[in-house]
Amino acid sequence: MENVHLVPEEEEDDLYTGYNDYNPTFDSEDLHNDVGFQQAVRTSHGRRPPMTAKYPGTAIGGRPIGTAYGEDSCQGRKGEGLQESRMPVGTAMGRPMTGAVQDGAARPMTAVRAAGYSSSIARGSVFDPLGQSKGPAPPLETKNEDTPEEKIKILEKKVNDLIEESCLAHARGDLQLSLEKAKEAGRKERALVRQREQTGTADHINLDLTYSVLFNLANQYASNDMYTEALNTYQVIVKNKMFSNAGRLKVNMANIYFKQKNYTKAIKFYRMALDQISNAHNTMRIKIMQNIGVVFIHMGQYSDAITSFEYIMSESPNIKTGFNLILCYYAIGDRERMKKAFQKLICVPLGIDDDDKYIPPNDDPHANMVIEAIKNDKLHQMERERKALAEKYIMTSAKLIAPAIESSFAAGFDWCVDMVKGSQYVELANDLEINKAITYLRQRDFKQAVETLKMFEKKDSRVKSAAATNLSFLYFLEKDFDQADRYAELAMSADRYNPAALVNKGNTEFVKEDYEKAAEFYKEALRNDSSCTEALYNLGLTYKRLGRLEEALDCFLKLHAILRNSAQVMYQLANLYEMLEDPHQAIEWLMQLTSVTPTDAQVLAKLGDLYDNEGDKSQAFQYYYESYRYFPSNISVIEWLGAYYIDTQFCEKAIQYFERATLIQPTQVKWQLMVASCYRRSGNYQKALETYKDIHRKFPENVECLRFLVRLCTDMGLKEVQDYATKLKKVEKMKEIREQRVRSGRDSSARSRREGSAGSGSSSSPINTPPLRASVSRSEAKYSPVLEQGRDSGQSNHGTSAKGERLSVKLKTLPGSNEPYEASTQQEIDASYVDPLGPQMQRPKTAARKRTEEDEFADEELGDDLLPE
Helix, strand or coil: CCCCCCCCCCCCCCCCCCCCCCCHHHCCCCHHHCHHHHHHHHCHHHCCCCCCCCCCCCCCCCCCCCCCCCCCCCCCCCCCCCCCCCCCCCCCCCCCCCCCCCCCCCCCCCCCCCCCCCCCCCCCCCCCCCCHHHCCCCCCCCCCCCCHHHHHHHHHHHHHHHHHHHHHHHHHCCHHHHHHHHHHHHHHHHHHHHHHHHHCCHHHCCHHHHHHHHHHHHHHHHHCCCHHHHHHHHHHHHHCCCCCCHHHHHHHHHHHHHHCCCHHHHHHHHHHHHHCCCCCCHHHHHHHHHHHHHHHHHHCCHHHHHHHHHHHHHHCCCHHHHHHHHHHHHHHCCHHHHHHHHHHHHCCCCCCCCHHHHCCCCCCHHHHHHHHHHCCCHHHHHHHHHHHHHHHHHHHHHHHHHHHHCCCHHHHHHHHHHHHHCCCCCCHHHHHHHHHHHHHHHCCCHHHHHHHHHHHHHCCHHHHHHHHHHHHHHHHHCCCHHHHHHHHHHHHHHCCCCHHHHHHHHHHHHHCCCHHHHHHHHHHHHHHCCCCHHHHHHHHHHHHHHCCHHHHHHHHHHHHHHCCCCHHHHHHHHHHHHHCCCHHHHHHHHHHHHHHCCCCHHHHHHHHHHHHHHCCHHHHHHHHHHHHHHCCCCHHHHHHHHHHHHHCCCHHHHHHHHHHHHHHCCCCHHHHHHHHHHHHHCCCHHHHHHHHHHHHHHCCCCHHHHHHHHHHHHHHCCCCHHHHHHHHHHHHHHHHHHHHHHHHHHHHHHHHHHHHHHHHHHHCCCCCCCCCCCCCCHHHHHHCCCCCCCCCCCCCCCCCCHHHHCCCCECCCCCCCCCCHHHHCCCCCCCCCCCCCCHHHCCCHHHHHHHHHHHHHHHHHCCCCECCC
16 A cells, blocks of 8 residues: 555546656666766777677677678767667678668667667768659660561551551541541552561451551542542452352442442442351341442342332331332332331331420429430430431322322322321321421412411411411412411411411511511511511511612621522612612622522613613623623613614614514504614615615604705705605694694693682592502512411411512513503503504514513512512
């Protein structure tokens, strides 16, 4: 109990107590102040050898031990412990003495200091635990590239790089560069083979590299249409027995023969490739069989093609093969087998998921995110493309076989519709019905088309909108604008986002001259579908009618960015710049228009007119002459050319143009007078006199002709001058009497109007004059209603309107086929005059025939539109 000490309660227990306590004997901090220790170090006591084992029989007993003490080896430093600089002494067991370190630094004598650390630097040693004082690592040994093996490896890498560059160039579309790289790879590969043969390593030739080089070279030859070289390269690969599966390349050779239209050899190589492909590769065999069937179709051997396609449809049916089979049956006229093939076609599985899969559930946000992510991914796009292709083939097949499988077109189409309704393509049935109506339109059976479309008024909204859009289009073409407006409203109510319906509605407002409302419908159509070119074009025309030329110009410039080669858009831009008094820009756009339609006579005439207004007569003459060359029946062009030659004192050349005008308008006396005047100006008075006499026989009451006859006869001293002078007096007197009668009639009518207005007094109400209805120019009446006629309710199709929906560039229209030529100009012919040459001279057949041909030409080029007045 004497050695037991209780800790006071108030003292806290220190967990780290005792860790710094050690025996003062081992304290090396004050050794330099320890006199006894320092004395021992100075005497021989500190230099004596270490103690040996006391017991005999040990390994080290009785052996002298060599020491490695140096003189004055121990030095004390203030504040540091003693360090021994002696070398370790080797024992008989071969290990260093305890406490000795290999680098000469002594191990510390205490347990307080960490091993491996010394605050003093021993002789010849530096504290470098990481070995940084040794300098950087020695460089790697460089490979000797002069050895044959290294040269071969470098050459192989170059060949592989060239093949890769060739493939990349081909992917970019640079076929010439890809072929050059392939040829260079072939040259280096041959050099590589020669080098291996020289070094005696021919057994190690890389056959895969040789195959890659030859295969790539053959492909590049084929891509560059160098078919002979490609076939030779493929032959090299096929004949080499060391290349495994090289026989498959005969498919590529057959493809080349097919491109060369050498169908017999193509069939031969397809069959050779088919023989070398095992049944395990069934997909490859099916594709080759399909190629064989297509080649037979090109050869006209439909029975052999049917054999191939029927085998495919029995083994692995697909949409394209089914469509080709229907074409073959249609070609041989087999009605029943056409029906069976159509039934097989609509039963082909597409292997795609239903659209319901992509409808997100409302209660699962994670599923909604996943569906949103995959809704428009590459796989779904591929599914949509496959489905659209299948629908296209089915629609085309139905339209093709409908007139052939039944006694009438309608019955055949009804059969196809019934079959489709019972298949997985049930939504195509309505589209087939709409196509049936469009086929009626192409057959000019408008009544049946309207009845077919009216059947959709009670169907679902999408089909109803498409049918109502087409009905609105039909009624608009028939100028029944009320019905067109009604069905446009119906289409909009069924699908407000249908741009074609909005365009049709805007067109009905356009013809009512409510341009502001029409512009709103066109803008809404563009908001729903920014690519609706019809709405943008019609909006430009609407702004043009409203006088907002800058906005119209902006619309047509946007449209030109979409339709780069549209002649109508270019003409409208030129016309707008002309209205904005910028003739240079107008000329620039018309020049672009001539690059699209270089033979359009009206465009060339317009260019001539603009240059004439600018004062450039030579350029004006060039374009007017080109216009006359393409269309020699334009009166305004003929008149300008004749006047140009008269101004330049070439009256003889002007005669042919005025004679042409005489043929076109034989009842217009002014052209014949111009011919006579040209003869007179050129000095051919005899010919001029004969011409005037001929004019007088046709138009005996023409005062101007009689005056020139009197003048010519007087100058030439002819006796007939008195007769012509007498006739001239009579005609002038009759003309004066006629004018007096007309004047007196006007005075009496004015007097009666004044009396009537005085009698009515102030109680009379004003007359309500109905507003004038401006007729839409032919360009706007048809290029504004560029309406839909196809099956897709969201797209426009103006194929039906053909001539009625295109724009022309006419400077001045000639009279119609039912109105006389003299109706458009003033005439000085008596009403009782009868042409002695008969009615056939009113419109010569040659001119009428020429006009018809040119009309058709104009329709094919641009259509029928009037320039702004």
